[in-house]
Amino acid sequence: MLSLPSLLSERIQAIAGIDPELRPATRPQFGHYQTNVALRLANAEGRPPREVAARLVEQIDLADLCEPLEIAGPGFINLRIHTEVLGRVATQVLTEPKSGIGTVEHPRTVVIDYSSPNVAKQMHVGHLRSTIIGDCFTRVLRAQGHTVIPQNHIGDWGRQFGMLVEQILEEGIDLRALDLAGAEALYQRANAHLQSSTAFADRARERVVLLQGGDAETRQLWQQLIEVSKAGFNDTYRRMNVVLTDADLAGESIYNDDLAVVAADLEDRGVAVVDDGALVVFVDGFNAPAIIRNAAGGFGYTCTDLAAIRHRVGTLRADRLIYVVGAPQTYHFEQVFAVARLAGYLPETVTAQHVGFGQVLGADGKKFSTREGTAVTLNSLLDAAEREAAPAIALAAIKYADLSSGLQKDYTFDAQRMVATTGDTGPYLQYAHARVNQILRKAEAEGFDGDAVTVLAEPAEQQVALLLSRFGEVVAAVGETLQPHRLCGYLYELAGALSSFYEQCPVLKSGGDVRASRLALCAATRKVLATGLDLLGIEAPERM
């Protein structure tokens, strides 16, 4: 079914010939929607905007959906939806399984690269955002009918394993008794050892060769480190209530055998050239070449990312790639994408997007770190929020704080502000849901009788219905623009409209058709709040 806003747009476009860029009205007196289509056409036609608007209003056929169109200001056309139509749409939101979220016409196969912690290190602040944002994308795109393949690109390969394995052997550690925090402590000891002893550094280097060569003992210890780390990651994922599973693990190591293949392929086809002993690709617009293989013969993360693209497009059949990785990596991904295009690993039909996000800052507005100067662990952030509120609320608070402002910006982790139940916060939305749920619970106890929104006499009722009709559009916009804060803003507006509504309009105490209609409106709102919060990865409690 075509959503109400798209239906209106289509009708206007049929006459105007261009996308009307329909927008919610900026003020109540301007109705429900406005379009500036006449203003834009006036330029091309060389006629006064209001004259153009008058012609359009005469020809556009919207009598079944709207009150008579109005021309206002410099030439805006304002639309006011019939209340019967609003009621019908609100009822559909209640009736339809997907609450107005449209299934996309052309489903895509989307690979989303997110979370990506490193083996033998606890998850830190940086992983918080990637995990929350990626989880939201997975939920939204799946709801739209896309096939989503999350890829948790964990750091399970590289030189650090040389020193880790050597340290394990030297200390005689039994890895089965180790947890992730213990593994991280081991990492730090190994690193210090590496700095202080050239003999150890030499052994670590040799151990890397053994690991790459498939030496059994080395591989076994490496594998055990991964198991220990996975257990730790999964504890955190469970705590965060995200959809990632072991099936989504696709660590760097799985591309190990492809690295030399990619390098040879690029070199053979002349995409890459040897320069200063390294195999590199020069790309226009980049002031440094992409290094595929360093002069020592090693492969860096550029090569790994290229191999991953090849795999994701060639084997997983993805036609959209999304990387949820911090903003500092923007340059890297632009370059990797450019190289992949040159090499043909990324055909024109496949889109690739890096969703860079800003840093999480401490309460002092500076880079988040412990007193010792090390990065703050993700679990300690969850702990901090849980000191302010119950776990389900604390988690909602963190996720909402993370998703509700633009992703590019840094944001300050302020536990007290996040868990506030007033204002634009996760807990406020949860509260709105819990409260409307209480009304419905009582109604259900005495025989729920609202299944259609039929009466919308009050402005507060109309406002709720109007917002409900926009849900599908908002979700579609998030799927397209990858901006979760739009959904947050929408849900906050809906929760506010709901609060105003039940302040002004008694539900249980009203009677007859009005009561039934208001109950249906409540039910539709509860459904959209719960569905919307779920898309953000936030639980909608029945009571608080």
Place this chain on the structure above:
RNA sequence: GCGCCUGUGGCUCAACGGAUAGAGCAUCUGACUACGGAUCAGAAGGUUGAGGGUUCGAAUCCCCCCAGGCGCGCCA
């Protein structure tokens, strides 16, 4: 040196080239024998970092500055 991001009321953030720049927090006024006041209604608070330009129209686009952050060949 080059490049990217950010700059909006005291604070935290919206605004997809459009009407009088919107919210929340904090502050001040109101509304409770309540469908849970964890709420609602209202007030006050802005030359959108500065200056030019494009446009019928600029927080938004272009140019030049200023401030802060982050990147830019052999780590990932």
